[in-house]
Amino acid sequence: MDPLSMAATLVTVAAFAATAPLTAAASASPLAMAFWRNCLGLAVLVPLLLLLRRRQVALVVRGKRPVLRRAQWRPLACGFLAASALACHFAAFMTSTRLTSVAMSTALVATQPVWQALIAAGQGVRASGRTWAGLTLAVVGAAAAAGLDLQSGGTAVLGDLLAVVGAIALAGYTALSERARADVSTPLYSAFTALVCSLELLALCLLAHVPLTGFDRSTQLSLLGLLFLPQLLGLGALNFVLGRVPATTVSVLLLLESPIAALAAWWMMGQGIEPATVPWLLLIILGVAIVVTSGAGLRRSRRASVS
Structure with a gap:
């Protein structure tokens, strides 16, 4: 990796790692934060969509072109x-x-x-022995x-389960995004998913x-911080x-998000790590790194990451 790419990768990891500490440190409900x-991300994406697709927008305004072509309806379904899965990810993880x-x-x-590899296996993609070994680890x-959290009691186990649900939902988002992105441009798809995700989270907040x-x-x-760090700086x-x-190299380096987030939580909130859980x-992290480098499910995660 050249120095510029390495610097951009470190910025990406640090920006994404800020999500959990910023959410945990706030006093508002995590659903409201999500x-x-x-x-706020949608409020930034819509002007970008209008700027990047201004010619198409002008044709739509003049009535010379439909907002969506007929071929785009099925991908948008x-x-x-996918946006619903993403809303579930944000709600559960945060x-x-x-x-x-x-x-x-x-x-x-x-x-x-790991869950992405399982989804791929369920769709008929043969996973290597190395993939299954990493999944097992x-x-x-x-x-x-x-199990250690279960012994300590409290709400930690529920939080662990929600984090796993967030991971499964994110895997579902990436798998569905591969089909959705076939005939839909990146700006339109990003704005569409952000809109649906925002509306569903709003409904959830109102119901609760x-x-x-x-x-x-x-x-x-x-x-x-959530807007500028993970949403804008991190994705950019x-x-x-x-x-x-x-993409494989980037995926492995993104695993550094966990220890960096833990250090940020210790610095911002004084939240320590139980020594028994460190191994x-x-x-x-080792198991996920093995799954990522084995190549299973990487076609899906590569496309979803760009979106």
Whole structure:
């Protein structure tokens, strides 16, 4: 990797690693944080969509072109399901950061490539023995770490389960996005998924009677941090890196998000890591790294990461 690509990769990892600590440090409901993160991201994406597709927008306004071509309806139906999976990911993962440690939450949600490989296997893609070995290591590490949380009691186990649900939902999003992206441009697809995700999270907040206003200053700063760091800076740097570095290398380096997030939580909140869980967290990261480098499911995750 050249120095510029390495710097952009480090920016990507650091920006994504800020998600869990910023959510855990805020006083607002994590569901409200998830909604505003997507809503603010949508407010940025729509002007970009209008700017990048201004000629098409002008034709639509003049009535000379439909908003969507007939061939795009079926991909957008898959996109709707993908956006629903993404909303589930945000709701589950960001809630888990309040119930368990940031280190556990980020390590468990990083098992997304493992579930991606299982989805690929369910669709008939043959997985190598190395893939199954990595999957086994990740599952054993996750089960052992969750077992320690079960012994300690409290809400940690529920947080662990929600983090796993977030990982499975993210794997579903990437699998569905592969089908949805066939005839839909990146700006349109990104804006569409952000819109659907925001509306579904808004409905969830209203049903759960979650307050969406009246946040204190620290929560407002956390929301701005979520917008500028993972939503804008992180995705922007990731797209830049994927144009210069193989997706496998980037996927492995993104596993550094878990330890960096744990260090950020320790610095911001004084949240420590139980020494007994460290070997199992490392085992999770090792297992996921083996799955990623084995190539199973990488076709899907490569496309989904760019979107």
